[in-house]
Amino acid sequence: MIIVMKPGATETELKEVSTVLENAGLGVHISKGSERTIIGVIGDKRLLRDIPLELMQGVEKLVPIMESYKLAGRTFKPEPSVIDVCGVRIGGAEIVMIAGPCAVENHDQIMGAAKAVKKSGAKILRGGAFKPRTSPYSFQGLEEEGLKMLKEASEATGLLTVTEVISEHSVEVAAEYVDIFQIGARNSQNFHLLREVGRSHKPVILKRGASTTIEEWLNAAEYIMSEGNYSVILCERGIRTFETATRNTLDLSAVPVIKSKSHLPVIVDPSHAAGRAQYVLPLSRAAVAAGADGLIIEVHPCPKCALSDAAQQLDPETYDSLCKDIEKIAEIVGRKFKYGE
Amino acid sequence: MIIVMKPGATETELKEVSTVLENAGLGVHISKGSERTIIGVIGDKRLLRDIPLELMQGVEKLVPIMESYKLAGRTFKPEPSVIDVCGVRIGGAEIVMIAGPCAVENHDQIMGAAKAVKKSGAKILRGGAFKPRTSPYSFQGLEEEGLKMLKEASEATGLLTVTEVISEHSVEVAAEYVDIFQIGARNSQNFHLLREVGRSHKPVILKRGASTTIEEWLNAAEYIMSEGNYSVILCERGIRTFETATRNTLDLSAVPVIKSKSHLPVIVDPSHAAGRAQYVLPLSRAAVAAGADGLIIEVHPCPKCALSDAAQQLDPETYDSLCKDIEKIAEIVGRKFKYGE
């Protein structure tokens, strides 16, 4: 960290700041410029805890040099992490496809979706049972009943499963039925819930919040990892901007940025950002071309019959054609994806 | 709701959409324009549940006409709501001042803060015990220990109290110690938690999320109200924008907008948005001038010693001078605030 002193800061003020730093066990390196004096702070910034240096006399501002996260960063672990979920490896050479309906609605629907997505090349089945909806009057999910159906579909097809958890209670319930937890965008800074899944032993797909910077997102991963669970898969799903032609603005630049700052795998959810099936295809292709480790896509055996987010769910035929494209794009970017069962 | 049909939509397609609407118990009103046919949907849109009209053949888009919230809206209750908390009336003629430290740190600190803010004119004491922090390595609050100290300060001064809750567990614990719950910006769309405080009988200060539109914010209030708890106080605290000179951009336009769309009281938290004590004064004055029903301000007996958000907490003298200004501005906008004990 760098401390920038005010233009007219006195020697006494400089001394006082230095003393505080040294008392905290940190090294101090003073550099006098033509217009400002700056102090380089040497050592682990966390030793400062929450000492409010910015309030000390003569201090103009603090400039962080290092990232605020540790376990999630490339400095901590330079080589990429591969998360192995019962043999499915996320973050390795293979592009992993996660697909299924927005919400589990009934037995036939989830079974139909599972068979369809497996046929084209998915390894993991998604399906919401606890749905966070903007309005309290919208369909909120089948809860445990839905998880049972999801598990049946998993047993029938051999697909792994992922579902969103939204509270302590749902973590407990879902733990018995699914292989991977998902933290949704609206809970991406629900630190209580992050700690909760951090204490579990299941891998976690951590969606980026709609207004979460990449730095904050990696700090959210840090919450999970600091509890001992290192199996975190980041998921870009669009950020909130002024543009309203799409529901959110899919930030594909985040993929190479994450790759340079973190060792964690990063996948992309084009369905929620696009909000319309016709945009999901080009954005899926683009995500893999940008270097994503996988995709999570909404597929419904009959989109027109869906109880939530109908407009953005693909039908099985469209999903199948997408998988064919992904196989070819994966190869161009030095990855692989096997179309078909 | 209006359904806009595509340029070449056929009579059959028009008929099919009409039938779906009529079967749902809704009225249909067709209007053929020079370039588009549109369908006016008459009746309660919620009868449609989640029928995906936008996927029907010939449909271009849906245009909502009414708000998606009900209980929180002016149409439901035209006159302003006044929330009475043990005699302190929020949303009435009086400007209500809520003040206190970011976090409860120890007995002397919260007692000192309570006495100071009471002296200048606060009615409610704030103090965090469960702190959601971006980094897992920052100070996270004293939890129940902190709430005990808050209660002692309340008993010693007669101030009412408010604290942030972040989980089911914290709601249960806090319920025994404080008068008002606060939902923080990061949990403003944690629907599980909203329902939880909705089932309680305590008033709730609902902060706006950093990327929550006013419509979504009112829907969050709807979650609380739909559980039977109508004592919701909205709190503007800054939204996330591209500007980084302040931590968030305080959206004071939200105050008159809320006043025109909702009957709920709205207060303003200038401390978190500004991120710096020197900006808190002008923004507090501006908030009351814009029509806010109250302010929630961070005051610490010794900002330099604070364990969190030190830079934005006012010292008692500055707070005192602010209260004098507020007394005068309140009068100009036809409200009242009594400076002093």
Next chain:
Amino acid sequence: MIIVMKPGATETELKEVSTVLENAGLGVHISKGSERTIIGVIGDKRLLRDIPLELMQGVEKLVPIMESYKLAGRTFKPEPSVIDVCGVRIGGAEIVMIAGPCAVENHDQIMGAAKAVKKSGAKILRGGAFKPRTSPYSFQGLEEEGLKMLKEASEATGLLTVTEVISEHSVEVAAEYVDIFQIGARNSQNFHLLREVGRSHKPVILKRGASTTIEEWLNAAEYIMSEGNYSVILCERGIRTFETATRNTLDLSAVPVIKSKSHLPVIVDPSHAAGRAQYVLPLSRAAVAAGADGLIIEVHPCPKCALSDAAQQLDPETYDSLCKDIEKIAEIVGRKFKYGE
């Protein structure tokens, strides 16, 4: 357009609004719902000119149904436009590569860049002569001197050329040297300049402004087209959001959105959005995978020696390797691009 009346609007108010519409030559279609009465306006909204209907008694709000642009829209021209510039066809089957340095710096630099990008497969050479820079103390371009060098490089290689224009004067000067004008992001709503290039007979690359919605961007195109110049090529180059890890957030969703709303070709500039060469490659591949008609990329024979935006310019080797990838991705999305001279 739909006019939504207030809850208690009277028959007289409804009548008055209808009369105004009818007097303007528009049709009126009234639809009485359970909570609101709405008026469908039939005919060309432009007949209303600027009649402030929203100020009439009883009117709650206006809801536009049609887009505000005309010539730029799919309704006006359903099939995609192909812009032919001396035989190079933009918007057709072929992906068109535009490459070259941020700014023309000297004869050797632009000549080196031209030869390098031609070798790998560019058809058009870019090079700035009038540079809009945030600070007045940064390098501002060589102006006419630079354009002469650009022309020499064009004559030596057979590449077409494009340069940014920033004023009437620069349009006049550039007209003698280049084949295509570029309107930069900061001038994307400089309507005076848009009209100016609209009156010229040269094709125009119209960059999206950093905070311009897709609707406003198409209206900017409309300014150019309404002067008679239909050769407009849209260029997505990143929008301003809260995220600062990249200079701007490249909005690749804009590509399929433009394809559905407009007939104009759309290319992507990944260099300015990314701000760093290492992100340019994945984003370029992603742009073509998302359906872009071409790319405009900054390539400098020696990025380290560049006088502006050094960090984001590719060296010739990296550009060459990118072109190989683009050839393969083009094929997957049903387009073609020929790597090499």
Next chain:
Amino acid sequence: MIIVMKPGATETELKEVSTVLENAGLGVHISKGSERTIIGVIGDKRLLRDIPLELMQGVEKLVPIMESYKLAGRTFKPEPSVIDVCGVRIGGAEIVMIAGPCAVENHDQIMGAAKAVKKSGAKILRGGAFKPRTSPYSFQGLEEEGLKMLKEASEATGLLTVTEVISEHSVEVAAEYVDIFQIGARNSQNFHLLREVGRSHKPVILKRGASTTIEEWLNAAEYIMSEGNYSVILCERGIRTFETATRNTLDLSAVPVIKSKSHLPVIVDPSHAAGRAQYVLPLSRAAVAAGADGLIIEVHPCPKCALSDAAQQLDPETYDSLCKDIEKIAEIVGRKFKYGE
């Protein structure tokens, strides 16, 4: 400026960076931390011109310490600037009110507006003659004809005048008729135009662009000042965010931020941000309470008859009542404003 070296940067790399800095005439101060080495650059950063240090081997990133503007900053001129326009002092003790219609429409309208706003306390009359409109089909202003009417209204009332300029030509024409130029939000980074008004001798109201940071805004002022024209009045008018309930989000925090970073006066335009007359009053009061040096407000003798932006223009009665409030708020914040002629 600080240069942060990569974790494994070698001594040779460190040396090479140092040499480049020293050759540019800058001092070098090296500080080795536990995880990173940083280099403090001592001297005027502009000596570096555009040397791309971020591309040198071993360099991770550059961290600016000083602002990029000079003349507009508090360091250059610590005391506030007062711009005197024919006796009207902007930035001094007095709050200056600028009012008038969005556009000059005809003789009676501008004369009516001028008399009305003068009566309640305006010192400067606004009125657009060159209107930048999103759609080319909207009313674009009366140009020179309008300026003549504006001047007549000025002569009849003694009010000073301000009008927006949008091109070299309009600067030349307007120079003969008005006292102050205005640069609109869409041209706030039209550097060519900024230089043009910088070369004139008239004061300039510089609106903030809808997506311009405060730092960029001050750099835009720097463009005008670097040409020798120091009479710049900044004007906050709302920024573009995700919120659509108001046209733009008025950033009142910008007022105290500007006051701490710059010596230039700052006024507020609540009309364009709010987009609705009913929000203009509370936001005007708030702006003065936040420390603004003046207001620029749209007032039309008959808002219903206006040819542009009708919804946001105040009628004379509402404006009159606002002026009474401003007189009282000015006093509370230690300023003065005289209601009435």
